[in-house]
Amino acid sequence: MTTDTRIRRALANCSKGEAARLALPPDVRDLDLDVLDDVVGFRDAKAPDRAVLLVPGADEPVAILLRAASNAVGATAMCALCRTTHSAGGTTLFTAARRGSRGRDGNTVGTYVCADLGCRHHVCVEKATAALRPAPGMTVDERRAGLRERAAAFVGEVVR
Template identity: 35%
Template structure:
């Protein structure tokens, strides 16, 4: 992902009102982000815990999506629909995003279960412990990264979708 400025990020949101854009809190380590390492940039708002953000390049343009959650709601384990990581239930939350355009103004939204701290990009890079006599397949990490990237792009595509 190319390096972004605060202004780039704020200008990218497709489903946020002017007041919501004004209230966006960038992560505390924003100036230290290793952009070459990321396929998308996601963070929870440090001031408003029920809000999260995802920014990625979609079809050649920068696209930001404002996410809302009521927090973790499960007591058992859950799986993130973006990185396919199985985690304790309190570490996976249902996030919803108001659709872009007229559909969003009418209240239409899409939702999916995502890692509660929006750390999907880091989670797929962690090596899973191997069982005895298990061998890690070459390229397995790359496949997980590609799948995570694709699923996040698909989710943002649903936010942008007119149909």
């Protein structure tokens, strides 16, 4: 089964039609999902307000479809997943419809996430910059583990 197919099947909170319409970026298509140990996020190039969060699972990755708020946070803000602090515009509210009938009824879960969904890259930054400040006093491995834990908890809220 191709990576595209596996990612589309992993989407837990959308219809097959919505999953089929997603435009997957080339770097995501090249992922080896059998050894995925990072949280991967990306925006749909055809619909930038639509995004996907892909989280390693016990057997298979789990993915959720996200919707971005129309405006990024206009002040310095921290991503709830990777705990990286961004300058103005670097964080956006993303919402995800809950799975099943609750989602179809409009029930959603939301959190503030890196606007570029680049959490997996941001946790690897060694030194703070003017625009990007990773959680201080932690190793890259600790930040990566924390990202996986918080992303899995967020996905768990969506799919329960």
